[in-house]
Amino acid sequence: MREKLVAEKVGVEIANGQRDAFTKLISTIPDLIILNIEDNIEEFVDFLEKKKKDINAKNIPVIISGPVASKETVGNLIQYDVIKYFTKPIKFDVFFESIGQVLKLGLSMDTTPCVLDIHLNNNIIFIEIAMGLNREKIAILKYKLSELIEKNKIETPKVVLMMTDLNLSFVDGLNLELLFDNIISNKSIAHKNIKVLSLDEITKDMIEGHPEYDGIEVVRNLSDVLNSLVGNNNSEDLHDAISENFLTATKDANTGSVEMRFYSDSGAAADSDDGSTITARAAIIDDDVVIRELLKKSFENLGFEAETFSKGSEFILEATRKKFSVLILDIFMPGLSGFDILKSLQDRKIVIPTIIYSQAMQKEMIMQSLQLGAKSYLLKPQKPEVVTQKALEIINA
The missing domain is CATH 3.40.50.2300 (Response regulator)
Incomplete structure (x- = not known):
């Protein structure tokens, strides 16, 4: 501040x-x-x-x-x-x-759309950036990184900067430089322990041509990153590492997962004057009846009204009539997919904080979900409490 x-x-x-x-x-x-x-x-x-x-x-x-x-x-x-x-x-x-x-001052604020999240597992810090580079969020990142490292007493932090969604131009150069400067400003992060996952040539050229960034490596494949940082070439263990480090939030949300929160990221908030939720109603869309009922019971135990849907078309009809506090959404379903549902909500200008809960772990699908407005992505299977806890974090934010 x-x-x-x-x-x-x-x-x-x-x-x-x-x-x-x-x-x-x-x-x-x-x-x-x-x-x-x-x-x-x-x-x-x-x-x-x-x-x-x-x-x-x-x-x-x-x-x-x-x-x-x-x-x-x-x-x-x-x-x-x-x-x-x-x-x-x-x-x-x-x-x-x-x-x-x-x-009585017009304080400037960078309104560039930007998803910027930090996830921590052990001593690996995953920073994912999508949509664009926002200077305000980049400035906050420097302090959040330090807070994360100090609070968790990480002696040798390793950073994976995930930027595969970004297609930058030369006008983004200053913001890109600000991003790297803020990361390396923390002296506990060695350059050799910073890996940048990017397909963008401008990012690669800047790092390779900048002497202050010597040692930072740009890679195109997530497996290469984890092999070098985790030191494990077993494909099954690597799959688990990807799932645990990136696709799911750290257990302790207060110390492990940090969102750069802007009002513009979430549209109209459903909060009352005292910060509590106005309407606690959850929608669960999944073609698996067991998952639907488990999540329904878990939300009801927290005092939510919970409604389940096996088809996206049924939910869209209800969403035009009722206000939901949170949506738990699978991607692969008969009829409308999760992506179709997110697009339909956007077309109707219906804003519902959404958690994607899916078996799909492809980076492209995760980024597509975020671009379509999803606030979080959880990889199946999880304990129902993990899903409900993430829902509470999103609602109370």
């Missing part, structure tokens, strides 16, 4: 802890206070009470990013001039837009 605001010519003071925060508050009298709350809102009540009692500081607006809170809790913050409460993980473009509105 600080880097972005400073780039926009906004003066920023950083404070750690309430005592430091209040000292800087009364000495600088800022135009806006941004509070980052990790766990408990009550921990900041003393600071907000002191602010309220200070004649110079009491009317300074406050924006908070914090954990999910009840509507009553958020309502109680209004007395402290809290004008916005963002439930984590925040959507950065909306967050900065709100800051700009308070400061």
Whole structure:
């Protein structure tokens, strides 16, 4: 946040802890206070009470990013001039837009469509980028990488940068350079441990022609990447490595899987003012009756309304009548495929956060799913709890 605001010519003071925060508050009298709350809102009540009692500081607006809170809790913050409460993980473009509105500044924001996700398994960090290069997301990536490495105490991190969906031109050169600079800025990542999976000649030429990127390797095949990093040539083990490292999310979503969240990625959000879900209704489309019933029961155990469909045409009809919070969708089915269903939803301008749950592990199918609006991709089979947990992450985001 600080880097972005400073780039926009906004003066920023950083404070750690309430005592430091209040000292800087009364000495600088800022135009806006941004509070980052990790766990408990009550921990900041003393600071907000002191602010309220200070004649110079009491009317300074406050924006908070914090954990999910009840509507009553958020309502109680209004007395402290809290004008916005963002439930984590925040959507950065909306967050900065709100800051700009308070400061009466037109903060610039790169709106290039971009899917950027990080998945961690053991000491291998998979970064996948699709659709385009977004400078805001690339800037965030640098800090997310450091956070991931430090939190998981990775001594020898290895990075696989997956960019097979990108077809770049010379105008993307600056953004491409920013991407590599942000990755190698973490000194714990050795150049020889960075593999770039790309079919793009511009990417290859930039790395090979740039002395600062010496040692970074561009490859065209995922198996070659994993053979060199995992050190395992057994095809079955390699299949498992691909599945575990890339196609499924890490078990601990808080430390292993990071999404660069922008409002523009997901369309209209189905969140209430307190950050909770307005309608908890899941749709499950799969031609396997066992999978349908297992997922239905798991969602119902979490308090969802769950509806199952064996055919995509049946679901499309219901989707025009009802609002679903999440869609679990197989790709290969009789009649309409999962891709057909995603296209049909787009044509009808129906926005439903979608998880693809399929046996297909081809990279092309994964990227096609993301391009058609899917938010996540899980490889069958998974325990039902893995699917429901991923659904909750997407909904609560």
